[in-house]
Amino acid sequence: MTHPPVLITGARLPDGQPRDLLLEGGRFADPASAPADVRRVDADGLLALPGLVDLHTHLREPGREDAETVRTGTLAAARGGYTAVLAMANTSPVTDTAEAAEHVAALGRRDGCAQVAPVGAVTKGLAGEELAELGLMARSAAGVRVFSDDGHCVHDSRLMRRALEYVRAFDGVIAQHAQDPRLAGPDACCHEGEISGRLGLGGWPAVAESTIVARDVQLARLTGSRLHVCHVSTAETVEVLRWAKGLGIAVTAEVTPHHLLLTTDAVTGYDPTFKVNPPLRPDEHVTALRQALADGTIDAVGTDHAPHARHDKEHAFADAAFGMVGLETALGVVAATMVETGLMAWEDVAVRMSTSPARIAGLTDQGRPLAVGEPANLVLVDPSRRTRVDAADTLSLSRNNPYHGLELPDPVVATFWQGRPTFTR
Ligand SMILES: NC(=O)N[C@@H](CC(=O)O)C(=O)O
Numbered sequence: 011m012t013h014p015p016v017l018i019t020g021a022r023l024p025d026g027q028p029r030d031l032l033l034e035g036g037r038f039a040d041p042a043s044a045p046a047d048v049r050r051v052d053a054d055g056l057l058a059l060p061g062l063v064d065l066h067t068h069l070r071e072p073g074r075e076d077a078e079t080v081r082t083g084t085l086a087a088a089r090g091g092y093t094a095v096l097a098m099a100n101t102s103p104v105t106d107t108a109e110a111a112e113h114v115a116a117l118g119r120r121d122g123c124a125q126v127a128p129v130g131a132v133t134k135g136l137a138g139e140e141l142a143e144l145g146l147m148a149r150s151a152a153g154v155r156v157f158s159d160d161g162h163c164v165h166d167s168r169l170m171r172r173a174l175e176y177v178r179a180f181d182g183v184i185a186q187h188a189q190d191p192r193l194a195g196p197d198a199c200c201h202e203g204e205i206s207g208r209l210g211l212g213g214w215p216a217v218a219e220s221t222i223v224a225r226d227v228q229l230a231r232l233t234g235s236r237l238h239v240c241h242v243s244t245a246e247t248v249e250v251l252r253w254a255k256g257l258g259i260a261v262t263a264e265v266t267p268h269h270l271l272l273t274t275d276a277v278t279g280y281d282p283t284f285k286v287n288p289p290l291r292p293d294e295h296v297t298a299l300r301q302a303l304a305d306g307t308i309d310a311v312g313t314d315h316a317p318h319a320r321h322d323k324e325h326a327f328a329d330a331a332f333g334m335v336g337l338e339t340a341l342g343v344v345a346a347t348m349v350e351t352g353l354m355a356w357e358d359v360a361v362r363m364s365t366s367p368a369r370i371a372g373l374t375d376q377g378r379p380l381a382v383g384e385p386a387n388l389v390l391v392d393p394s395r396r397t398r399v400d401a402a403d404t405l406s407l408s409r410n411n412p413y414h415g416l417e418l419p420d421p422v423v424a425t426f427w428q429g430r431p432t433f434t435r
């Protein structure tokens with residue numbers, strides 16, 4: 011399927027340089043060669059960033075199509091400026107075989123408004139007992155490179171070591187949901203501290219994350235393999251990452267938009283919208299996470315878009331499902347917390363939300379420069395555009411949106427994937 015050429019005029023690249031962009035046959039072409047009757051998009055005053063890449067999306071298909079599908083999840087992704095998402099393995103059935111991974115990849119090709127790269131489970135059924143078919147998933151047509159038991163921690167040290175050893179052969183990466191189940195047990199649902207005590211909610215101590223990360227970076231050093239840390243939420247984890255990177259250990263990490271903006275204070279009204287794993291943390295952690303994203307200790311932003319049906323969220327706080335949606339608001343939250351605060355320039359946003367996540371996931375057609383010959387994946391951004399967030403105004407099937415009612419930057423004006431518009435305002 012070919013899309014007619016599009017000429018985008020007046021945009022600026024993340025470094026501020028003006029650049030006209032011709033999208034033709036799925037790639038960028040020389041604007042001077044544009045046909046006279048080409049479709050034009052006036053991007054005067056807008057920034058053009060490479061299409062965003064989300065390392066951490068829960069698409070819920072197969073199994074929970076009432077909460078999200080590949081179609082609706084990638085529509086929401088396109089609206090958020092994304093041209094690729096990594097689809098987490100905690101579906102039903104779990105993505106723990108080559109067939110299951112190929113099924114998700116095929117759904118992506120059929121229904122996707124963005125590239126869908128399946129994440130493979132590390133252990134069969136996410137049970138933490140036996141390694142899944144990592145090699146078969148990697149060598150399958152789905153070409154899986156990222157493996158994660160997300161939702162669960164691979165807490166058995168020996169199994170984690172084996173998994174790291176295994177993926178080295180095909181430059182795979184183990185993405186760990188770092189949570190020691192002995193320190194943050196089944197009832198842990200709120201950062202352990204004054205607020206959890208006052209509200210009577212099970213405490214999730216910060217060290218339950220950082221102790222696992224400290225172990226894992228040493229296993230990554232031992233095996234010479236790549237480790238990725240999902241949704242970093244504590245200052246202690248940032249310290250461990252700094253130390254490990256200083257030693258040259260191959261570790262990368264992501265932070266979610268919600269951990270950059272929201273704090274434990276949000277849960278004091280017992281609203282389960284704010285129940286998420288790992289939990290929202292106090293201010294001093296949020297400050298450390300912002301600093302770490304700015305200085306590169308944290309490599310990427312990952313949304314952990316976790317849609318849930320109303321009947322899974324509308325319970326007492328302790329009983330509700332963990333997770334919040336995030337694809338449509340991610341760039342706005344990063345603009346508010348990192349750009350408008352002066353911590354990062356838009357050029358850095360492009361690195362943390364496109365270039366680095368594409369490199370970590372091994373997606374060779376994503377996170378590329380906006381240059382002639384490269385795949386035409388981009389997002390047009392209006393840095394001054396703002397809106398009041400409305401949970402009901404969404405392309406996702408779920409409405410567990412923690413920003414409802416907040417005024418936030420809403421910078422995405424249009425998204426193009428493989429040269430065609432997947433979202434336009
Ligand atoms: N983040 C969450 O709170 N929930 C995720 C699982 C996870 O990322 O651990 C989910 O699948 O709902």
Ligand SMILES: [Zn+2]
Nearest residue numbers: 160161187240
């Ligand atoms: Zn997780």
Ligand SMILES: [Zn+2]
Nearest residue numbers: 098160161314
């Ligand atoms: Zn997740």
